[in-house]
Amino acid sequence: MLAAPTLDALFQDHAVLQRDHVIVVGGTAAPGAIIRASLAGQHAEGLADGAGRWRATLPPLARAAL
Numbered sequence: 001m002l003a004a005p006t007l008d009a010l011f012q013d014h015a016v017l018q019r020d021h022v023i024v025v026g027g028t029a030a031p032g033a034i035i036r037a038s039l040a041g042q043h044a045e046g047l048a049d050g051a052g053r054w055r056a057t058l059p060p061l062a063r064a065a066l
Contacts, residue, residue, distance in 0.1 A: 005027060005029035005033060011027075017061070019061055019063050020060050020061075020062065023060070024056070024058075025037050026053065026055035028052045028054070031052050033052075033054070034046075034048075035048065036056075037058060039058055039061070042059050044057055
């Protein structure tokens with residue numbers, strides 16, 4: 001059984017995201033896994049590399065979106 005994808009430790013409860021800037025999220029997963037991230041109706045995908053590291057870039061969010 002493959003391990004579930006995880007987020008980098010930076011993304012925990014009470015994390016603060018800067019508005020009006022792209023949001024880059026990352027973590028680990030099985031090599032080759034496609035990771036789908038979503039936040040406030042925005043979506044992005046990332047692909048885990050051979051070492052299992054992945055990242056996805058979400059578009060900037062305005063204050064009203066949160």
